[in-house]
Structure formats: C-alpha cells, structure tokens
Amino acid sequence: MGLLQTLERMLGKSPRGETRVELKEIFCKPGGRNFIEKINTAASGCQYSNPDGSSRQKALQKIKSGERVRLVWHDKSSGTRGVVYLLKGGKKTQELFMPDCFGCLNDKISARVVRWLTRDNIVTAAKVVKITGGTRKQPRLGCVLELTTYPGPPEKKAKTGNDR
Numbered sequence: 721m722g723l724l725q726t727l728e729r730m731l732g733k734s735p736r737g738e739t740r741v742e743l744k745e746i747f748c749k750p751g752g753r754n755f756i757e758k759i760n761t762a763a764s765g766c767q768y769s770n771p772d773g774s775s776r777q778k779a780l781q782k783i784k785s786g787e788r789v790r791l792v793w794h795d796k797s798s799g800t801r802g803v804v805y806l807l808k809g810g811k812k813t814q815e816l817f818m819p820d821c822f823g824c825l826n827d828k829i830s831a832r833v834v835r836w837l838t839r840d841n842i843v844t845a846a847k848v849v850k851i852t853g854g855t856r857k858q859p860r861l862g863c864v865l866e867l868t869t870y871p872g873p874p875e876k877k878a879k880t881g882n883d884r
Contacts, residue, residue: 745816746791746804746837748845748870756842756869760849763806763823766862774819780851780861783808783822789846789865791825792816793834804830806846806865822863833867841872 766776790807804825807816825833836842845868852862 744793746793746833746844748843754870756871758869759829759867761825761829761865761867762852763863763865764826766823767860770818770821772818774821776822777861779808779820779822780863783848783851783863785848785850787848789848790816790820791833791844791846792821793837802830802834804833825865829867836869837872842869843872844869 766780769775787808790809792805792807794803794805805821806823806825807820808822809820824830833844836844846865847868848863849866850864852858852864853860
C-alpha cells in the first residue's frame with residue numbers, strides 16, 4: 721500500500737468531505753537555551769502528494785535554507801509510533817494548512833522525537849539546512865533538516881494543602 725493511501729486511511733474524511741485530524745504541534749522556542757543534541761536528517765515522502773491532493777514539491781519550492789520548520793505530530797497513526805509532519809512557515813501562524821506540508825520525518829527519527837517529547841520532556845526545533853534536487857539528474861526536490869533538542873519547560877508541581 722502506498723504512502724498516500726495509508727495517509728488517507730489514517731486521516732479519514734469528515735461528513736462534509738473535509739479531512740479532520742487531531743494534530744499536536746511540537747512547539748519549541750530555542751532562544752537562549754543550551755541545546756542537548758543536533759541531528760541532520762533528510763525529509764521523507766517529499767515526492768508524494770498530500771491527502772488533499774496538494775503537491776509537496778510545490779511546498780518545497782517555496783522553502784529556503786535556514787528557514788524554520790513546524791513539526792506537527794499525529795499521534796494516532798501507524799501503531800505505537802506517531803508520524804511527525806513537516807510544514808513550512810515557522811512564523812506566528814496558528815492555522816495549519818495541508819498545502820504547507822512538504823514531507824515527514826522517517827519512522828525512526830519520528831519515534832525518537834515523540835519519545836523525547838512524551839517521556840523525557842525534551843522539545844525539538846527544526847530548520848532547513850539544504851534543499852536537494854531540482855537538477856536534470858535529480859529533478860525531484862528534497863531537503864535536509866537540522867533537528868535541535870532542548871530541555872522542555874520545567875513541570876509545575878501541584879500545590880497541596882500543606883504548601884504556604
């Protein structure tokens with residue numbers, strides 16, 4: 721089964737024909753904190769179309785090296801591991817548009833990012849290091865990402881009746 725069919729089955733359709741998905745953005749504000757680890761990885765699935773029919777290649781054409789990437793996690797997909805989608809535009813926009821999706825992290829890296837977030841309180845920021853392809857020998861575009869991990873916000877302790 722192809723990636724597109726898997727995504728369509730996984731995401732499903734709403735009664736009005738719109739694709740409705742519960743997504744969680746992995747929000748990371750890296751300013752001034754010491755990072756834990758940096759990983760370079762290639763984006764996966766850049767050659768496929770999104771479930772709504774929009775082209776990931778067109779989204780990649782609008783991205784430049786050094787640009788921040790939004791990581792969006794769909795946690796109810798592919799068994800125990802979640803898929804982490806890559807969307808262009810690391811700006812203040814709150815809405816997520818499927819035409820901004822240009823790929824996803826591979827299964828191994830996705831599992832690490834989700835584990836860091838859910839178990840270890842580590843958040844991940846992403847930026848584009850290099851756009852690949854677009855040549856006669858390799859016409860399809862791809863990209864290399866730099867994932868940087870940071871300690872998450874400290875967990876707040878619940879107040880008890882004895883705290884004053």
